[in-house]
Amino acid sequence: MNNGSIDITTLRVFDTMMRTGHVTNTGVQLGLSQPSVSFALNKLRAQVNDPLFVRTTQGMEPTPRADKMAEAIRQVLYVLDNDVFHNEAFNPLTTQRSFTLCMSDIGEIVFLPKLVEHLRRVAPLASIRTVSLSHLDVGKALEAGEVDLAVGYYPDVVQANFYQQKLYEDSFVCLMRTNHPLAKGLSLAQFEASEHLVVRAEGRSHEMFDAFVERHGLQRNVKLVIPHFMSIPHLLLDTDLIATVPQSCALSLLRLGFLKMLALPIAPPQFQLKQHWHARYHEDAANQWLRSAIYEAFSGAFTSSSFAAN
Missing domain, CATH: 3.40.190.10 (Periplasmic binding protein-like II)
Incomplete structure (x- = not known):
């Protein structure tokens, strides 16, 4: 017996035939023509060297060999349908992931x-x-x-x-405390003369702005360098420092209520x-x-x- 040549369709034909006892009904349930069902049964008969189904006065009845094979084939199909080919739907309402x-x-x-x-x-x-x-x-x-x-x-x-x-696309703006001397507007000369708080975090956006500053020959009077954006509000609250940060970050920090956001005096780079x-x-x-x-x-x-x- 060359069981390496047994295919899933053949196993499904056998399993359905065990339940219907009728070649035509088996074909209807599986969407196969009667010749295709007969071909699959004949292939399996040749592989196991047994007629599997014999015509009687009651219809097509399984042989003892077919009865013995039935449960094992049903288990194989169950595993294939439920563990191999079944793509379980993801339900966000019930997931605890x-x-x-x-x-x-x-x-x-x-x-x-x-x-x-x-x-x-x-x-x-x-x-x-x-x-x-x-x-x-x-x-x-x-x-x-x-x-x-x-x-x-x-x-x-x-x-x-x-x-x-x-x-979305982002860019850069300046942050400072609401009562900062420059809160009403920021010229290029004032930007360069101001004392700057610079964040150099694990993210890469600060590298983009550093390159922009160098490319345009801008000067920054950097007084403080920190690794985290979370510290910005506390450091700006009681100082005259200004910080250049991504716009989305600035909008989030503005919700604290004591910061001011200003446009840069030169068009900043965009990033995604x-x-x-x-x-x-x-x-x-x-x-x-x-x-x-x-x-x-x-x-x-x-x-x-x-x-x-x-």
Whole structure:
């Protein structure tokens, strides 16, 4: 017996024939012609060297060999249908999954408040964990499944087998305390003469602005360099420092109520915020749903009109 040549259709024909006892009815249930059913049965008969079904006054009755085979074949088909070929639907309302997102602390400021509220409504039992990784480790974590999505500015995640989706475009503005001497307007000379707070975090957007400053020959009187955007409000509150930050970050920090956002005196560079994932999880139902939820929450969420200096 060459069981390597047994195909799934043949097993389905046998299993259905056991239940119907009729070649025509078997074909109707499986969407096969009568000759196709007969061909499959004859192939299986040849493989097991047994007639399997014999015509009697009661119709086509299984042989003892067929009766012996029936339960095992039914189990094989069950495993194939439920464990191999079944793509279980993802239900956000009942999932208790913890999703892991890679983002910098600026990403946490911008994305997490709205995302947590969004998931509270559409996936109330799900939870979120964030990690901050160096640009060298983001791709490895996505590939290994340690991170579901990287959300933010990750220009290095461009290798083969990675997907990306644009969420919105961002740029840069200045932040200062509301009663700052320059709160009514900022000239280029005042920008260069001011004392600057600079954030150099694990994210890459600060590198873009540093390159912009150098390319345009701008001067910054840098008085303080810190690694986290979270510290900005406390440091601006009681000083005359100003900070240049992404616009979406500034809008989020303005909600604290004691900061002022001003346009830069020179047109700043633009950059795209995206979500990134690995090809291994492109068809994963949970990953697809998470990408859709984030896109729904943030696609176009920050428009150019949102960034008008106040």
